[in-house]
Amino acid sequence: MINHGHHENGLQMMDLFIIVLVLTLIITYIGAGLISNKKKHLNSWPFHRYILWIMGFLLVGVSLVGPIAELAHSNFTAHMLSHLLLGMLSPLLLALAAPITLLLRMLPVQQARILSRLLKTPFPSLMRHPIIASILNIGGLWLLYTTNLYMLMHENLLVYLIVHFHIFVAGYLFTISMIYMDPTPHRFSYLYRAVVFVFALAGHGILSKYIYANPPVEVPKDQAEAGGILMYYGGDAIDIIIIFILCLHWYRSTSPKARLNVSSN
Template identity: 50%
Template sequence: MHTHVQTTGGAYEVVVIILLLTAFLAYPFAAMVTSRAYKPWPLRRYLFWMTGIACVGLTLSGPLAAFAHLNFVGHMIGHLLLGMLAPLLIALSAPMTLLLRTLDVQTARKVTNLLKSSLFQFLTNPITASVLNIGGLYLLYMTDLYALMYQSIFLYALIHFHVFAAGYLFTVSLIYVDVTSHRYSYIYRSLVLIAALAAHKILAKLIYASPPIGVARGEAEAGAMWMYYGGDGVDLILILILCTHWYKATAPRLLTDDT
């Protein structure tokens, strides 16, 4: 397909594994320690975090990462894990809430002030997050960036970091399960979500019709099918969470009006 840089079985993969293993263990350690002073950390959040980190690990190291170098289908499966499922699972683990209750009061206030800054408010605006997330994918697959990614270890790492970070920002901008400095209306978030899902589907069709540079048509068509249908499960969870929160927020008012 094209010349590949070494990202599996070498120093890059070792660094990735060390970082992910550290994150994998640090979260439950912090949760158990802080549970002595605060209420017990929910078990489901441990599971969300560990599964989310595992999804990142599967994408960046091991057989799936090696397969992604050889076949566009493997790459697209990794995209679904790294850019959609892992961000959702990690968002549901409420890492910022855990971080704030782990830090001392002064440091926690500094972090809170940072989250309230205009920069973070801009990044977590649903429209901004959608452009970074979906727009980044259009840039990756509709230009020669996809081919270039496998020729530079720096670019490879940067793009994969962006895919996860943009997916995480997109998720936390739509569903509020963690600390947030501001809240947008349900209607606004729902409209942005609908537009983003439509743009994601359109991109899958464009990949099917016009494969990225260096990708065989058969692989592109199969990968596009994975992108089109594979993300539906994560999208459905996002929709269910958003609708559930919306219902809980409005149902008490309806009951009050009736009485």
């Protein structure tokens, strides 16, 4: 069993910080939507996107604070559930909420143009590249579960925070590199993204089988088997949603109306 090195006070402060941060981001998004709705030339921001954003960050909170997060410190299966919520489902919901689009709607024209230029700079473009995002996401998981990093993060609070921050950010970057809900400069073709996604999906699936057969350091075999199964089938369930959205966008792009819009631009 993992020997926990977290200090109680440190954990309590971290939990409080996460709760405040989650609530702040939810309130900020709602406020941004209400502000953008006051602009007469814009339609009201879709209600379902508020729900997606709220659900996304509530899942972030659930994965890091509360019973699941507490159990995840000592139970690998619970940790894997937390991983799926934090690194896959939550990023998907947040990506579907189109936060950059909302931010551009809310900002004054001059500031929106500055943000648009920043999104076109090399670093953001590199982070949204499907291959780079896949390496950060899937590669990071291989590093976590095939080295001593998994054990180390339960012994050091800073490492714990860095690992979970990476899981969330890498999951979000991977999602937005595959499906474009927000304005995205330097777009890659549907075929290119689909091919990269297949390889990423294979990497995730192989890792889940590896975990099943080769438990991470100090993880009991029965928990590793249950966690590997959860990672395999839970990950596939979320990936099916991404595949559906990608294929839907691909299908819509082939419609006569879409081709006419492209040619007119």
